[in-house]
Amino acid sequence: MRNDNLSVPADPDWWRGAVLYQIYPRSYQDSNGDGIGDLFGIMHRLPHIASLGVDCIWISPFFRSPMLDFGYDVSDYRDVDPMFGTLADFDALIETTHQLGLRVMIDLVLSHTSSEHPWFKESRLNRHNPRANWYVWADPKPDGTPPNNWLSIFGGSAWEWDGERMQYYLHNFLREQPDLNFHEPQVQDALLDIARFWLERGVDGFRLDTVNFYVHDQQLRDNPALPPEQINDKTAPAVNPYNFQDHLYDKTQPENLDFLKRLREVMNDYTAITSVGEVGESQRGAEVQAAYTSGGDKLHMCYDFALLSNEFPTGVHLNDTVESFGETAPDGWACWAFSNHDVVRHKSRWNLSPAAARVYAAALLSLRGSVCLYQGEELGFNEAHVAFKDLQDPYGKRFWPRFKGRDGCRTPIAWVQDNANGGFTDGTPWLPVASDQIAHAASTQEDDPESMLNTYRRMIRLRKNNPALVKGSYVPVAAEEQYLAFIREHEGIRLFCAFNLSDQTREVKLPEGTWDRLEDAPFHPEFPIFKTGGIVLPPYEAAFAVATDA
Known part of the structure; x- marks a missing residue:
């Protein structure tokens, strides 16, 4: 049932220099009044996206999920969670997006599942069932403590005791997000089949969540301590002791390249497909991106947190970041971003005035590489203040108040000014709509030639009209x-x-x-x-x- 009615040429190289637009579906547009954005809501706002001149949308997870990590804990990879709609809605979204000349990427979360996934429920039953080896299980040390010192990005040990199997299982994020065992060939086969399922439905590529977390060290060796002078907060907030380790063994293992080659072979069976991998690596980001995108047989492009961190993007830093990637990965391709759903919006993170935000947008859209814009970035939105009583993010609840979580960049988009919820919903929004964002709603910027919205439109148009800026x-x-x-x-x-x-x-x-x-x-x-x-x-x-x- 592959849908190939794309209203643009099937250029297999379209992704090189493309501008991607990330949609966090919970917060884009609610169509049914339940306070949560959905697929039909995205369809309603596609004209806005098309008006920007971007090449592709990337939709964050919409699969069935308990939503403990808001879709990044998948319980069924082959279905749409009812809060977002149905598979028929997704098919309609693909068709409508393609008719507008835009491509669609979806967010594949392959490193882990929800603990509610049938695979995990079966795996935890005993040590001999058909899926017993599909997750990372390990015996405790003689004193009952976890098998090693690996830490979770969401705080505490990366190991959770399970009384069913009388073993620990690995989770790099929430304890309800057990890690899949990529050393098990059947796991890889199952995940590749999932990729085929969505490619058959017409998607044009994948954003691969935590792509360097797929494979762990089979010997379960302890991570060494990181020298104090090398500690940074690029992967986790400064309050998190996760930063104190050099993560040599819990991620970024060489066997990961073999799986990425298998995934690329699957994508090569379809027309003009692309992939972008998220690399969570504080010490060796450029080297990992190089390994994952070189040779034309793995990922098409990668991004790390070099421009998503708190480090201010001086001219020196921007240039060094681009040059470092070019030198390390001469045949690779980068994807640059200032903001996404996991970090404080860059306008607030770097305390940029509107004038500064405009020139930084121009710089981002002029760099060599592809570019990913995050919803609301084109409107110049600041990070929203979310009171603790309204907090939804488990990450923020764990480390409040020194780290306030990710809700501030995930609040619903304000489309109009004359509505308490900014036109996002007729119901009660899942997170409050920020009042200062309503003051700068999309409708207020349409007719202002100097607005942030029109600055982005003009800059993207300049980029598209000049191949030198693209490739x-x-x-x-x-x-x-x-x-x-x-x-x-x-x-x-x-x-x-x-x-x-x-x-x-x-x-x-x-x-x-x-x-x-x-x-x-x-x-x-x-x-x-x-x-x-x-x-x-x-x-x-x-x-x-x-x-x-x-």
């Missing part, structure tokens, strides 16, 4: 704390991109050669002022120039 090479020109400049080049076209990341005007020297202002550049047409051999770049402005001496 071109990256040559750094200058990288300073408050300034970044580089050249993107593709098939003889050279574009100079410059970003003033400060509140001070600066004069920028153009590279050697003859340059003209790029037509349709998204910032004010009278700025920057081109002078002989240089540009006057106002505060928080971007400049785009094209070489005319080629």
Whole structure:
């Protein structure tokens, strides 16, 4: 039943340089008044997404689930949870999205299931049933303690005692999210069949949750301590002792590459499919991305938390991140993001003014690699304040108040201003709609040419109209704390991109050669002022120039 009625050419390389738009379905649009977003609600808002000019939507999990981790604890991979709709609704969503010329990626959570999944219920019965080895089980130490020192990202030991089997099972997240055993061939076969199921329904690719967590060390060796000077909070919040270990053995094992090759073979049986893997790796992010995307036989692209962390994205940091990936993975491909459903919205995380947020959006959409935007980012939303009494996220409840969880970036989207719930729902929203977001609702930005929404539209259009920004090479020109400049080049076209990341005007020297202002550049047409051999770049402005001496 594969649906191939996509209204764009079936380019197998479409993903390279594409702009992806992440939808967190619980919070996008409610269509039935229960306060929870759903698939039909997404269909209702597809014109908004299409108006941005993005290439593809990525939908966070909508599978059947107890929702203890809001869909990332899957109890049935082959069905839609009733709160989101039905398989027929999903098929309609695929068809409608394709008719608009957009592609659809879905979020596959393969590293673990819900403890309510039939596989786990069978596995825990005894040590001899057909699925006894489908999860990671281990005997306790002689004193009854867990088999090793591995920690859960959600806090505490990564091992949970099960009285049915009289063994511990591994869970890298909630105890209700037991890890699958990828050393068991039947597990891999079952997961590949799930990928085929959704490919047959017409999806154009997968976002692979926690892709480097699939395989564990079979010897269950202890992780060593991380030297204090290397401790950071890129993978887990600073309050979490998970950061104190060097995670050599509980994830990122070499056998993972064999499974990724098998998955790529499945995807290659279909037309123009792509994949992007989430790499949760604080110490070796670029190296893992390189290994997972090199050679053309594993993942198409990866992202890690280099630009999703608290580290401020100075010009130096942005340039170093792009160059590091290019040097480490010359034949790989990155996917860059500033925000997603797991981190504080970047406008708040980095305390960006509206002007600064605009120029950083321009920089993100000019980097070499694909780009993922998170719902509400195009509206300039700040992180929402969620009171403890309204908190839903178990991660936040565990570490409150030093870490407030992920609810602040997951609050429902405000579409209109003249509605208590911002047009998201006629019922009671599952999380409160932020009042400051209602003040900047999508409807209020439509007719303002200088709004954040229209800035994103113009910048995405500039990117799509200039192949050098989509697939071109990256040559750094200058990288300073408050300034970044580089050249993107593709098939003889050279574009100079410059970003003033400060509140001070600066004069920028153009590279050697003859340059003209790029037509349709998204910032004010009278700025920057081109002078002989240089540009006057106002505060928080971007400049785009094209070489005319080629």
